[in-house]
Amino acid sequence: MADNYAHMVVTTGVGDIRRHPWLKASIDAFTDTVRGLGSVLDVGCGPGTVTAYLAERGLDVSGVDLSPRMIENARRLHPECRFAVASATELDLGEASLGGACSGGGHFSTSPGMSFLRSSLCSRGR
Numbered sequence: 001m002a003d004n005y006a007h008m009v010v011t012t013g014v015g016d017i018r019r020h021p022w023l024k025a026s027i028d029a030f031t032d033t034v035r036g037l038g039s040v041l042d043v044g045c046g047p048g049t050v051t052a053y054l055a056e057r058g059l060d061v062s063g064v065d066l067s068p069r070m071i072e073n074a075r076r077l078h079p080e081c082r083f084a085v086a087s088a089t090e091l092d093l094g095e096a097s098l099g100g101a102c103s104g105g106g107h108f109s110t111s112p113g114m115s116f117l118r119s120s121l122c123s124r125g126r
């Protein structure tokens with residue numbers, strides 16, 4: 001499934017943020033908000049599309065996903081980025097160690113589903 005999804009992203013552009021103005025606008029706003037606050041974590045990064053976009057925008061970003069195949073595809077498609085097979089709930093993140101956290105679907109750390117990351121965000125992190 002991971003290989004099929006990564007292939008679909010590459011061949012159809014379905015994951016291209018630039019094709020979805022509302023998603024691009026929200027990710028750009030997130031980028032502007034967290035720039036300079038520290039590292040950013042892309043939770044559930046899949047094939048790394050959002051991680052790579054955030055890196056292009058100048059953020060120090062890494063992506064994590066539970067699926068080893070998704071991470072293999074992310075590393076192949078975006079070798080300039082850092083990716084790890086991991087559960088975000090099990091990462092050893094220090095208090096206030098992140099400037100921001102996001103999920104490729106546009107659900108940022110202020111959403112209830114990502115509340116477990118709150119203590120890892122710096123005081124102005126999002």
